Amino acid sequence: MKQKKTIEDYLKTIYILSKKKKVRGIDIAEKLKVSRPTVSVAVKELAREGYLFVDDMFEIHLTESGRKIAEETHERHNTLFCFLTDIGVNPKTASEDACEMEHAISKESYEALKSWYCKIR
Incomplete structure (x- = not known):
């Protein structure tokens, strides 16, 4: 499961x-x-990599590093979704596209888009 998209x-x-x-x-x-x-x-693999752990009740919890990645991915998705819907993309398509884009966009491009988007909103 070394694929960034799957992990995220x-x-x-x-x-x-x-x-x-x-x-x-x-x-x-x-x-x-x-x-x-x-x-x-x-x-099991994500636990081995230190992103989560499973407790004695078989509940799954994120570690600090897992939570950080999850929060960043979630933020990218939400920002991209809002951007796409604001420019007229229907919500279903925007959600699907944001899910793909959230993994592919570089940190630099995302930060630039987010900064620009926040200024115009």
Whole structure:
């Protein structure tokens, strides 16, 4: 699971879910539309990489480094989504495109876009 997009998608999903409830593998599988075994493998790898941990009740928690990546990814998504909808893209397409763009855009380009966008809003 060394792909940046996959790591960011899992961490962002856990972050969003954790705002509403305790996170378990089944919740991640449902949200990402993947199988429970796929989530199990991913969670083990993300835990090995230090992005999350699973407690004795099988609840999944982000570590500080996992939370940082998740928050940054979530912010990029929200900014890109707002930008796209503001320029007339329908919300469904904007959400799908923002999900792809949030992983591909460089930090420099994102910061420049965000700065410009905040000025014009």
